[in-house]
Amino acid sequence: MDIQFWSDAICPWCYLGKRRLENALTQWPGEVSVTYRAYQLDASPVPQPLLIKQVMAEQFGPERAAEMLAHVTAVAAADGLTLDFDSALAANTFAAHRLIAWAATQGRQADMLDAVQRAHFTGGADLGWLPVLARIAGSIGLDPGAAFSYLRSDAGTSAVVTDLTAAQELGITTVPFLLIDGKYAVQGAQETAALLDAFAEITRREAVDAGL
Numbered sequence: 001m002d003i004q005f006w007s008d009a010i011c012p013w014c015y016l017g018k019r020r021l022e023n024a025l026t027q028w029p030g031e032v033s034v035t036y037r038a039y040q041l042d043a044s045p046v047p048q049p050l051l052i053k054q055v056m057a058e059q060f061g062p063e064r065a066a067e068m069l070a071h072v073t074a075v076a077a078a079d080g081l082t083l084d085f086d087s088a089l090a091a092n093t094f095a096a097h098r099l100i101a102w103a104a105t106q107g108r109q110a111d112m113l114d115a116v117q118r119a120h121f122t123g124g125a126d127l128g129w130l131p132v133l134a135r136i137a138g139s140i141g142l143d144p145g146a147a148f149s150y151l152r153s154d155a156g157t158s159a160v161v162t163d164l165t166a167a168q169e170l171g172i173t174t175v176p177f178l179l180i181d182g183k184y185a186v187q188g189a190q191e192t193a194a195l196l197d198a199f200a201e202i203t204r205r206e207a208v209d210a211g212l
Contacts, residue, residue, distance in 0.1 A: 001032045001199065004179040006039040006167050007113075009096045009127060010052070012072045012083055015117045017176035017189035019079050024195035030203065036104075036113050038097035038163035039175045049089045049126045087124030096127045097163070098156035099137060099147060108140060115140045181206065 005021065007014030018036075025032055056065035073083045096116050103112030119125035119136050126132050130151045138144035150156065170179065178186040184202050186195070 001030055001202065002181055003032060003034045004037055004182075005034060006037045006163070006172055006177040006179075007175050008039045008041045009093045009100075009113070009116045010088070010091060010120055011039075011041055011175055012076060012121065013189045014176045015081060015083075015121060016072075016076050016079055017178075018113065018117070019081055020189060020192045021178070021195060023079075023192045024199070027192070027196060028199055030199070034110070036100065036109055037166065038093075038100070038160045039167050039172065039177070040093055040097075040164065041175070043092065043094070046090050046092050046128055049091070049128075051085070052088045052090050053085045055090045081121070083121045084124070088121055089124060089126050091120075091126055091128035093127055094160060095130060095133060095151055097160045099133045099151060101156040101159040102147065102150050103137070103140075103142065104159075106142065108142065111140050112137065112142075 003021070005018070007018065021034070025034070053065060053069055056068065059065070060068065069083075069085045073085065076083050100109060100112045100116065103109050115136050116125075116127065116133075119132075119139070120127055125136065130148060133151055134144040134148035137147035167177070170177075170185075174187065176187075176189055180186065180198075180202055184198070184205075186198055190198070
């Protein structure tokens, strides 16, 4: 089974969706490959770091923003994830996605995505600042100097643009978004049990199509 997983590094539901997918895969007996694909919820520049809760308060109003953040924080906590919106900063994530693409060339894509998300949601990391991203690379044992040199170039841009273009062509407007075996879509941070049910149904359909 092939899974293409579109997500944005500062999306809390994507962080949760990745955790739930990983939990499902530990229980699924079949062979699965997962590729994490880049998506940007907002591609606008972020000239200066702002707390996400401040940005959301301006967008939705303070009361509604607080309710939304409290809800996702509680849901994530039930799956063992910490979301600290008192420190989480808004950022343009294009460079972070480039860093994840670089890690993919070294077989560390999932590890880097996890490290970037953890740094954002629990460490108040500014994902738009290249030195911060380089340090995150170092936190998983990759060369921070090489990461910084990579980020200062245009390397990885085409890989990220390819992912963003594919998302647009598929009509993806919300993430996380899973495309399984190139034809089955699963949207949202589905619970582990729901993912396992989906895998079982897809496996059944594939067997029927193959005449097994």
